[in-house]
Amino acid sequence: MPSPSPDPLIRLDKVTLRRGGRVVLDALSLELAEKRIGLIGTNGSGKSSLVRLFNGLLSADEGRVVVHGLDATDKAAELPRKVGFIFQNPDHQIIFPTVAEEVAFSLEQAGRPRREAAREAVPALARFGRAHWAERPVHTLSEGEKQLVCIIAVLVMEPAVLVFDEPFSSLDLPTRRRLEALIATLPQQVVMIAHELDAFAAYDRVIWLDEGRVRMDGPPDAVVGAYRAFAEAVSAEPFA
Numbered sequence: 001m002p003s004p005s006p007d008p009l010i011r012l013d014k015v016t017l018r019r020g021g022r023v024v025l026d027a028l029s030l031e032l033a034e035k036r037i038g039l040i041g042t043n044g045s046g047k048s049s050l051v052r053l054f055n056g057l058l059s060a061d062e063g064r065v066v067v068h069g070l071d072a073t074d075k076a077a078e079l080p081r082k083v084g085f086i087f088q089n090p091d092h093q094i095i096f097p098t099v100a101e102e103v104a105f106s107l108e109q110a111g112r113p114r115r116e117a118a119r120e121a122v123p124a125l126a127r128f129g130r131a132h133w134a135e136r137p138v139h140t141l142s143e144g145e146k147q148l149v150c151i152i153a154v155l156v157m158e159p160a161v162l163v164f165d166e167p168f169s170s171l172d173l174p175t176r177r178r179l180e181a182l183i184a185t186l187p188q189q190v191v192m193i194a195h196e197l198d199a200f201a202a203y204d205r206v207i208w209l210d211e212g213r214v215r216m217d218g219p220p221d222a223v224v225g226a227y228r229a230f231a232e233a234v235s236a237e238p239f240a
Ligand SMILES: Nc1ncnc2c1ncn2[C@@H]1O[C@H](COP(=O)(O)OP(=O)(O)OP(=O)(O)O)[C@@H](O)[C@H]1O
Pocket: 019, 020, 022, 024, 041, 042, 043, 044, 045, 046, 047, 048, 049, 050
């Protein structure tokens, strides 16, 4: 279990982020306190850039980001232990040849001495019913299985926040449903980017980003409904 944060909020205060000379986030202010938050928006609207501020993969050009009490500028080195990331493509995340080595590395990152981390890897896998994967070469796993290894590797670090950046893109429907069911049981604050809009039905809050600004923010049915209506309206327009 992650230890509870004294200040379980992600706060952005007038955050501006530029990438490649363009303003990607534009004086964005947000307070994220809910346990389940969805981020939606068209390609390039700034979703991935926004969540990368939470663990120091990107830093704001202007404004302030505070994650569960940690200032993203002053405490950048501590952020990766506070915020775990699961990306769309597990191959970008997994660096070791076997499942046990990958999990042991995460435990080491979380502060365990190397030998202890190696010893704890199999019990950690066993908590997810995957002890039998320990010696499996990662390249022999399916996409869904690799995604689960990534999630286990992040969870053993007991972060307070989990960010999922399009985790469903390469998963079949049954695997996706199992992943959604697993996520629903997690105690962490979850911020999820997905284009599969039905994934957000039970979420507390959905934020629709548009060109680096919040276009709509509220309960999933209202925000997802408005976004679907917007998508219908633009679907008749040809690509420029
Ligand atoms: N490495 C980069 N260098 C320069 N500009 C970038 C880089 N990555 C993204 N951008 C730009 O930042 C803007 C926001 O991109 P971002 O990836 O945050 O959008 P997104 O909403 O996550 O999109 P998608 O749904 O396609 O993943 C886009 O205009 C994009 O071209």
